Amino acid sequence: MKYVDEFRDADIAKRIASEIARLSGGQALKLMEVCGGHTHTIYKHGIEDVLPRNIDLVHGPGCPVCVLPMGRIDDAIAIARMDDIIFTTFGDMMRVPGSHGSLLDVKAEGADVRFVYSPLDAFKLARQHPERQVVFFAIGFETTAPSTAVTLLRARAEGIKNFSVFCNHVTIVPAIKAILDSPDLRLDGFVGPGHVSMVIGMRPYHFIAHGHHKPVVISGFEPLDIIQAVYMIVKQLSEGRSEVENQYKRVVRPEGNVKALEAMARTMELRPFFEWRGLGFITHSALKLRPEFADWDAELRFEVPGLRVADPKACQCGEVLKGVIKPWECKVFGTSCTPETPIGTCMVSPEGACAAYFNYGRFSMAAERTQLNVLPLTP
Structure with a gap:
């Protein structure tokens, strides 16, 4: 297929869904889409209503903004409040709540907080303002880590020394392992992340298929991509197979992006442990700057609180990120927690499951969805 509308053909979707129904034989199957981008496609295009009702899609920890714990937000705010600092970040981090406000609140108080589209934008600011320290709030999975590495x-x-990185890059595989080891969730397969896999390739997922005997299908982000990925998972299950397959062959190579991986290896190394929202501390699950890049490490250059901060008791982001509940099952969803007044990160980020459901499906509760037929795929 060459054009976007071909990936949104409702007739093809119906035919694939019928084949999924035939292969699954009505067996209840729970599949996790790891990536937040997939979650938004699923809600935006009504894919849950296209698929047979015995196929249950649950949402994993694939939103990098959502998995960042509140303590790291507080650390970022502490740096942003320091004198002569230009603090830069991606736009979706501006409204993420810390324990006492957000970066947007700090900006309103007078701190020089700016959103940028890439770390290279922050590096350009450091060139333009040699008299000030410019800090880049680096977040994201392996998708965004290469751009941070290249900038470093x-x-x-x-020899630009007034630029530094507050590194919060995380890695996807330990999070999936933590999900698989969770006692309160049974999964039959995974829709693998497309953008992360573009960097790391297919090999890191082999432990899921071979060790845990769960099919993994790396998927693109259009509606038919995801529906085909579900079909490929169900086909594996019907044939008694558990393999790593690549639906997103037009972008993802089996070996990943070797140049990007090399840049990451030159500049970053694994942390002994890192806290994830909803998942707790996971060993070797995040990246920090290598010792030879200490001059550009904001955690070493500035004093940060480094405290662990508990999430608000009313927020159930952790359960949503683990796939234990759907967004609308959270007790504050759509009432006290909305995109305008978010309590948790899942309602803030463009990739957050709560934001996706609020924007595209908040008027369609579970009881209503069971009465729906196939919905159009085009928005």
Whole structure:
């Protein structure tokens, strides 16, 4: 297929869904889409209503903003409040609540907080303002880590010392392992993340298929991509197989992006442990700067609180991130917690499951969905 509308053909979707129903034989199957981008496609295009009702899609910890614990937000705010700091971040981090407000609140108080589209934008600011320290709030899975790595290499090559990185990059595989080890969730297969896999390739997921005997299908982000990925998972299950397959062959290579992985290896290394919202501390699940890049490490350059902060008791982001509940099952969803007044990160981020459901499906509760037939795929 060459054009976007071909990936949204409702007739093809119906035919694939019928084949999924035939292969599954009515057996209840619970599949996790790991990536927040997949979650938004599922809600936006009504894929849950296209698939047979025995197929249950649950949402995993694939939103990098959502999994960041509140203590790290507080650390970022502490840096942003320091004198002569230009604190830069992606736009979706501006409204993420810490224990005492957000970066947007700090900006309103007078701190110089700016949103950027890439770490290279922050690096450009450091060139333009040599008299000030410019800090980049680096977040994301392996998808965004290479751009941070390339920027660090450039900063060292040019000798720019007023630029530093507050590194919060996380890795996807330990999070999936934590999900698989969770006693309160049974899964039959995984819709693997597309953008992360573009960087890391297919090999890191083999432990899921071979060790845990769960099918994994790496998927693209259009509606037919996801429906085909579900079909491929169900086909594996019907044939008694558990393998790692690649539906997103037009983008993902089996070996990943070797150049990106090399840049990450030159600039970053694994942390001994890191706290994830909803999942607790997971060993070797996040990245920090290597010792040779200490001059560009904001955690070493500035004093940060480094405290663990509990989430608000009313927020159930942790359960949503683990796939234990759906967003609308949270007791504050759509009432006290909305995109305008978020309590948890899942309602803030464009990739958060709560934001996706609020924007595209908050008027369609479970009882209503069981009465629906196939919905159109085009928005």
